[in-house]
Amino acid sequence: MGTLDKNAKEVMDDDAAQAADSKDGAGGFIILFFIIGFAASMVLGWVIFPKLLYSEKQQPFNFNHAMHVEEVDEGCESCHFFRDDGSFSGVPKLAQCIDCHEEPMGESEDEAIFVEQYVAMEREVPWLVYSRQPDCVFFSHAAHIIGAEMDCVTCHGNIGESTESRPYEYNRITNYSRDIWGKNIAGFKKHSWDRMKMDDCAQCHKEAGLIHTSSVQTGRDACFVCHK
């Protein structure tokens, strides 16, 4: 209707004029709050989140890798070796340590703890394993060390040169070691041993030109090769 239209137009014109006046002031706040929200969430995601996500445990007592590597003949293999059937021995059992440590060999307190609380009581040391993959993963040391002739450092870093056992950090949600995702929360890595997720394995396989083709469908390694 003619009269209505005219009124509506007037109302609209008034509102538009008001909005145009106050626009500049409100817009600043919008940007400000946007920035505040953005910054807060970035801090939360990059700094606070990793702190909350990971918890820390200490090893039962300190183990000095560097000192032990000096004492043995074959480096890493002296204590972390392949058994006759091709399975990997992993973290040494008490029986191996007892070869030398039946009685305390040195003066350190850590060794004293070891001999008194574990050797004497015939109790296995409950070591926390930094590189243990989640339960869904099957990894064969034989395929990589014997088959691909890789060295230990590529995946495990220079642990053999360490004098102290670093704390074992683990993910509170999933319960496995921080070493798998890597120290950097974004998953950025500098060395090959900084991270051990599936993509890291895949990257190495790609670089080595080793795309096994056990899966007919994908032309790559089938899922079940690693996820039994």
Added chain:
Amino acid sequence: MKVDRRSFLSFVIGGAAGTALSPLPWKLMDDSSIWSQMWPWTPVPPDGEATYENSTCSLCPGGCGISVRKIDNRAVKIEGQPGHPVNDGGICILGLSGLQMLYGPTRIKAPMKRVGERGESKWQEISWDEATQILADKLTDIRNRGEAHTVAAISGSDSGTVPALLQRFLTAYGSPNFIRMPSGRDADELAVKTLFGEDGRTGYDVENADYILSFGSGLVDGWGSPVRMIAAASTWKDKNVTVVQVDPRLSNSAAKATRWLPINPGTEADLALGIAALIVANGAADSSAVSGFGVLKAELLAGYETGKVAQTTGIEAGAIVELAQGFARADRPLALCGRGKGQTATSLRETAAIYLLNALAGNINQDGGMWAIPEADYIQWPEVETDTIASAGLRQPRIDGAGAGKYANARYLLNRLSEGVNGSGPYPLQMLMVAGANPCHDLSDSAGFTGALAHIPFIVSFSSFQDETAAMADLLLPDHVYLERYEDVPVAAGLHQRVIGLSKPVVSPQFNTRHLGETLITTAKAMDAPMADAFPWDDYETCLEESLAEKWDALMEEGVWVETDIDPISDTIRVAGMNAPAIAAEGDESGFPLLLIPYDTLRISSRTVGDTPFMIKTVADTVIKGLDGFVEINPQTASDAGLKEGALATLTTPRGETRVRVHLFEGIKPGVIAMARGLGHTAYDDYLAGKGVNFNELIGPVEDPSCGHDVAWGIRAKLAKA
């Protein structure tokens, strides 16, 4: 500053943008997927070093060699030991599932003393010192009152060092009441003594026979040494050996045979004698093998004319003639005795008749034949020096009446124990010890036996598992499970060689249990002079090593000792016991028109140990469905009673009544119904307890008139729609 809706929204959008550009959502997504892979309740067995350890299985008398795979200290798989003389790498379902017994929840974990009423299964855990003290004190008490003979012991076996220690214990103590569980061995021992004139047992060179005539023996259902027999059955198939299975029902053994002859249950002796009559009539018999052949021939021809035998057994005369011809003409024929797994005795008449067939066929102590060999005699301990109390006790009559009067021919009559303690025996019993046996479930008239225990004030069980007998005990002194102990395992089980296996601990004892041998030695040493003196060894391992003497090193190295070069007892037999009456089933035909017979299957352990969870899951749902047990019934008989497949029925025998379902089966004779043995447990775990019916609650002993052995092969029954 104005905090209005737009500011709030832009704050949220800023937050969302920042969150998306931070690792938080992406890491959380990855973590939640990994979290689902790491649930603590999903079992992931710990890794470790894989090793194999050899030992000997003793879950049944078969004596197979086993190889146990371990990861670090945990046993994870039991397999047959390749190259072992008994089973050569094979294993049966019971042996295979032994780990479920080792690690299972029915283990008795420490010595226990009963609190509460008997049968309530309320226990108080005590120390071994206290337990052995209670036992020693009770025994000393009874002995000092001059009542040593009122202590009895039931044992699953009487061979090997541990049963020998138990026997020695009772001898030094002054009790004649060592009683072995009834089994086919009773019949075999008596038949060998009667026919061959000396103590010993039979063995069968089944691998080399070329005609097998089995009178109900479970050739692939657990007779003899089960794995050995199954391997032999395969060899028979390869070599086209004729296997004739005489069986009232189409058992697995019958199904695998060349020929199945459905016989009227309980008439196997008549068939054997009928065949014998035909063989001597045709002049095909080896008369030199039988002393008194002339008399025997006359008796056979007079009493077992083919037509009459056909009538009694329900087998056509033509078939009997074919059988006789086939058996006589074969190069190496072999007749086998012992129904099902051979866990019940056959009558002397039946056993003698079947052994006679072997003699007439000329296969005694030959390749592919039946061997009569003396028992292994390696336990040579110094004689027990009895004192006055012991001598007096040993002179008392046995509580089961064996060895005297009309039971002079029997060594053990556990079926008469109930009678003995119910007031008609020579004296009351004050203590009962049970080792390696579960009579409250496994003994014929099991309910009667369990009831009779009320007359025995003190009962001790050495069982490793909470079985029915342990539930009735007052003191539990649990033995190690076979995988946790050193023990000699002498094997009979129809082998024609003498084999001793060595059981070795594959894992260290999982609970606070103690080797039975150790318990016996310790208890004896805790008692006065004559007992302690009879047990000079420091511990059981010393005893075992000394007893095995020159065999010890070989046994520790190889795990098994085989003696093949054995002097058999005799090559000829003297026939006796043929004229005894046939064994009838209890009950009158008018009230109980059907015949109920048991059957054995490898899937159901029917002696000493109950089925493992793994085994019971392999039992078909026409044998157990839910908790209901089935009886097999001929479709004709079923329709006469108005019963359809799976219908509920009430099964009544003169000894008991129960509820069953029926399974229509063309492979069983009309008028005959069959039930699996070994079910109806009330003890053990949820996988087994309450399932099916215990056959032993429906049947009672039928005494063999010649010796008193329980030779019941079945019982009359009636079925009514429920």
